[in-house]
Amino acid sequence: MTIIVKKFGGTSVGDVDRIKNVAKRVKIAVDKGHSVAVVVSAMSGVTNQLVGYCREAAMLHDAREYDAIVAAGEQITSGLLSIALQELGVSARSFLGWQVPIRTNNVHGAARIEEIDPDAILECFAEGRVAVVAGFQGIGPDGRITTLGRGGSDTSAVALAAALKAERCDIYTDVDGVYTTDPRIVPKARKMNMVTYEEMLEMASLGAKVLQTRSVALAMRHKVRTQVLSSFEDLPGTLVVDEDEIVENQVVSGIAFSKGEAKVTMVGVPDVPGRMAAVFRPLAKESINVDMIVQTSSDDGTTTDVTFTVGSDDMNRAISVLRASKETLEYDHLAYDDNVVKVSIVGVGMRSHTGVAQTMFDTLAEKGINIQVISTSEIKVSVLIDAEYTELAVRALHTAYGLDAED
Amino acid sequence: MTIIVKKFGGTSVGDVDRIKNVAKRVKIAVDKGHSVAVVVSAMSGVTNQLVGYCREAAMLHDAREYDAIVAAGEQITSGLLSIALQELGVSARSFLGWQVPIRTNNVHGAARIEEIDPDAILECFAEGRVAVVAGFQGIGPDGRITTLGRGGSDTSAVALAAALKAERCDIYTDVDGVYTTDPRIVPKARKMNMVTYEEMLEMASLGAKVLQTRSVALAMRHKVRTQVLSSFEDLPGTLVVDEDEIVENQVVSGIAFSKGEAKVTMVGVPDVPGRMAAVFRPLAKESINVDMIVQTSSDDGTTTDVTFTVGSDDMNRAISVLRASKETLEYDHLAYDDNVVKVSIVGVGMRSHTGVAQTMFDTLAEKGINIQVISTSEIKVSVLIDAEYTELAVRALHTAYGLDAED
Numbered sequence: 001m002t003i004i005v006k007k008f009g010g011t012s013v014g015d016v017d018r019i020k021n022v023a024k025r026v027k028i029a030v031d032k033g034h035s036v037a038v039v040v041s042a043m044s045g046v047t048n049q050l051v052g053y054c055r056e057a058a059m060l061h062d063a064r065e066y067d068a069i070v071a072a073g074e075q076i077t078s079g080l081l082s083i084a085l086q087e088l089g090v091s092a093r094s095f096l097g098w099q100v101p102i103r104t105n106n107v108h109g110a111a112r113i114e115e116i117d118p119d120a121i122l123e124c125f126a127e128g129r130v131a132v133v134a135g136f137q138g139i140g141p142d143g144r145i146t147t148l149g150r151g152g153s154d155t156s157a158v159a160l161a162a163a164l165k166a167e168r169c170d171i172y173t174d175v176d177g178v179y180t181t182d183p184r185i186v187p188k189a190r191k192m193n194m195v196t197y198e199e200m201l202e203m204a205s206l207g208a209k210v211l212q213t214r215s216v217a218l219a220m221r222h223k224v225r226t227q228v229l230s231s232f233e234d235l236p237g238t239l240v241v242d243e244d245e246i247v248e249n250q251v252v253s254g255i256a257f258s259k260g261e262a263k264v265t266m267v268g269v270p271d272v273p274g275r276m277a278a279v280f281r282p283l284a285k286e287s288i289n290v291d292m293i294v295q296t297s298s299d300d301g302t303t304t305d306v307t308f309t310v311g312s313d314d315m316n317r318a319i320s321v322l323r324a325s326k327e328t329l330e331y332d333h334l335a336y337d338d339n340v341v342k343v344s345i346v347g348v349g350m351r352s353h354t355g356v357a358q359t360m361f362d363t364l365a366e367k368g369i370n371i372q373v374i375s376t377s378e379i380k381v382s383v384l385i386d387a388e389y390t391e392l393a394v395r396a397l398h399t400a401y402g403l404d405a406e407d
Numbered sequence: 408m409t410i411i412v413k414k415f416g417g418t419s420v421g422d423v424d425r426i427k428n429v430a431k432r433v434k435i436a437v438d439k440g441h442s443v444a445v446v447v448s449a450m451s452g453v454t455n456q457l458v459g460y461c462r463e464a465a466m467l468h469d470a471r472e473y474d475a476i477v478a479a480g481e482q483i484t485s486g487l488l489s490i491a492l493q494e495l496g497v498s499a500r501s502f503l504g505w506q507v508p509i510r511t512n513n514v515h516g517a518a519r520i521e522e523i524d525p526d527a528i529l530e531c532f533a534e535g536r537v538a539v540v541a542g543f544q545g546i547g548p549d550g551r552i553t554t555l556g557r558g559g560s561d562t563s564a565v566a567l568a569a570a571l572k573a574e575r576c577d578i579y580t581d582v583d584g585v586y587t588t589d590p591r592i593v594p595k596a597r598k599m600n601m602v603t604y605e606e607m608l609e610m611a612s613l614g615a616k617v618l619q620t621r622s623v624a625l626a627m628r629h630k631v632r633t634q635v636l637s638s639f640e641d642l643p644g645t646l647v648v649d650e651d652e653i654v655e656n657q658v659v660s661g662i663a664f665s666k667g668e669a670k671v672t673m674v675g676v677p678d679v680p681g682r683m684a685a686v687f688r689p690l691a692k693e694s695i696n697v698d699m700i701v702q703t704s705s706d707d708g709t710t711t712d713v714t715f716t717v718g719s720d721d722m723n724r725a726i727s728v729l730r731a732s733k734e735t736l737e738y739d740h741l742a743y744d745d746n747v748v749k750v751s752i753v754g755v756g757m758r759s760h761t762g763v764a765q766t767m768f769d770t771l772a773e774k775g776i777n778i779q780v781i782s783t784s785e786i787k788v789s790v791l792i793d794a795e796y797t798e799l800a801v802r803a804l805h806t807a808y809g810l811d812a813e814d
Contacts, residue, residue, distance in 0.1 A: 016463040050483065056423040057487045058494035068501050069486035072479035076457065079476035080464045087465035094475050099550060143506060
């Protein structure tokens with residue numbers, strides 16, 4: 001008995017007709033003899049409406065009541081999909097978070113799944129039925145409904161697949177898979193058949209918004225084979241798997257880029273111990289997320305320049321915070337620029353190949369693109385460049401690493 | 408500590424502004440030091456929308472899924488009212504049916520409450536909080552959500568009041584109480600301060616649509632003092648209580664009438680044992696509810712005429728059923744008329760007074776109104792008359808029994 005978990009998002013279940021279409025897709029898997037659990041989001045628009053009611057009732061509202069209210073959205077979809085499946089002759093029943101149960105901690109509005117008891121769902125399979133599970137929700141230690149935060153249905157699906165030891169977790173989205181880079185910028189971008197968890201994780205956090213970072217991390221931890229595929233076309237998508245499953249890795253699997261970055265440089269900071277910690281402490285206190293950091297010393301070694309990046313939404317706040325600390329930090333002045341983009345090459349093959357970063361630097365140099373900041377991880381090299389070169393850089397790198405689709 | 412249960416229907420919680428108004432009404436009771444449980448319906452229109460989705464998914468749908476879907480309506484209201492109360496500084500939390508728990512049988516879509524565990528709500532009171540309970544829903548023996556059927560929120564409220572041994576159950580409606588008769592027909596109709604369960608039960612089943620018959624029966628069984636009052640005005644309503652609470656009963660408390668009746672007469676039925684059972688068996692089989700029945704013998708004693716009433720919606724079906732059995736029943740012919748009305752006088756005082764029915768007959772005779780069928784119970788006399796005399800009869804009886812309001 002092969003267990004498959006399938007997850008359909010808000011657009012895929014946007015109205016009753018679409019829910020009926022989802023039922024047809026599920027039936028195909030059932031007809032193949034699979035045991036299927038389906039995780040559903042709220043019908044698109046419903047969550048926003050319910051959140052709107054909460055805000056209308058009180059701008060600051062009890063997160064526990066918020067959870068009870070918005071969880072109604074997925075509750076409705078799970079019942080409707082069960083009915084639609086039954087109408088096709090497929091035996092099915094709905095499960096709410098508390099009925100599975102999907103146990104979470106008590107951080108209402110952004111709960112973390114702690115344990116899923118697979119017994120009720122496995123019993124449902126044993127009776128030859130499809131289990132339709134309301135995504136995004138669970139039950140807290142106090143017996144009250146919790147929600148996992150926006151995008152939590154992906155996490156519900158992956159966690160359920162792990163608990164059920166499912167063969168695969170299929171995430172249906174409005175794109176048909178994961179691409180080597182954004183096809184809107186590089187027409188020769190290819191859909192990948194497979195990608196490793198680590199690569200997907202880097203790409204997700206770098207702006208490829210196909211899967212929530214959180215669900216990829218969960219899939220990696222529990223080695224859940226996760227497929228990203230289209231809700232609207234019946235085509236294989238991209239399988240996110242463990243490195244072992246991929247026989248020969250590409251050195252670089254994909255090129256990611258992330259706009260909405262801003263660069264801040266603090267010029268002339270006295271080069272004394274503890275000064276760097278002092279620079280970043282007030283930013284952390286204000287929950288400003290700092291990404292890339294580089295430090296360069298002046299010629300005489302008495303002062304340094306520190307450059308870091310933050311989300312462009314946070315740039316003004318970051319500058320205010322640093323200005324308020326000018327006397328303590330004793331820097332000379334601040335420079336900043338939000339007209340920058342972070343371009344990254346990602347690939348697990350980097351670990352066993354040398355000269356990968358060099359190819360990136362050479363390629364950008366050939367095109368006359370200046371690199372402002374560099375940061376690297378084991379499977380990624382990121383550079384900050386002027387935003388106007390985004391397309392040029394991404395296309396050139398895509399070609400340089402041999403990712404272009406053949407005609 | 409006085410416990411009060413308050414129930415607000417769909418119109419009273421029709422939008423977030425109205426929910427905020429309900430919160431204000433609840434706060435008044437809390438400020439008096441009462442422990443308050445509030446039972447809420449779905450926002451008006453929401454249940455119909457959810458039922459519409461179910462029908463769109465499949466005309467014949469699983470009642471268990473239907474229950475999970477429509478229960479979302481009350482779930483949303485209970486969370487929103489809790490938020491609105493908190494916004495007024497009143498500590499409150501929502502309870503869904505399964506959280507109380509309100510245990511029901513497994514008749515999905517029309518479940519009966521079997522047991523309510525009061526502990527969680529009493530604990531909530533002990534913490535100084537208002538309990539906001541989603542009406543209309545419970546949990547079945549299989550751990551799935553059940554609903555009590557339309558109007559079930561009144562039943563939820565009365566059952567909860569019984570379980571909590573509440574001082575009173577306040578049912579807020581769009582009328583301000585129970586009247587001696589319909590004020591649209593009799594301008595001199597008076598709002599009653601008190602009415603007995605038995606009288607309310609007769610009036611509810613006779614067409615005074617203030618309270619569901621089912622919730623009155625439950626209130627009577629558990630002696631729950633139930634008040635019917637207006638959602639929109641801050642005035643005392645009508646208290647439905649045990650007979651012992653009313654020091655001096657009116658002989659007749661109210662005049663009820665019910666349109667939508669039809670009379671069927673089967674003429675010339677052989678007067679042999681078992682024939683009456685044979686007449687009503689096919690009607691029962693078709694779930695046709697027969698109300699009043701009279702039988703009159705012919706002069707020679709060989710045949711009888713049987714007259715009975717059914718709902719006017721059922722008249723044509725009743726006639727078809729009886730026509731199909733003509734050979735077995737051996738009657739001569741059928742006569743029928745749906746232009747009739749049932750007028751009833753109701754009052755527990757009848758038990759200890761004689762001549763009450765006589766006043767009714769005399770009053771109708773004076774106005775030249777012919778009585779077609781009579782039926783009586785311990786606290787009620789009903790007559791079937793021609794529909795065109797409805798207003799005349801109700802007004803005359805209202806005066807004859809001394810019910811008219813003083814100017």
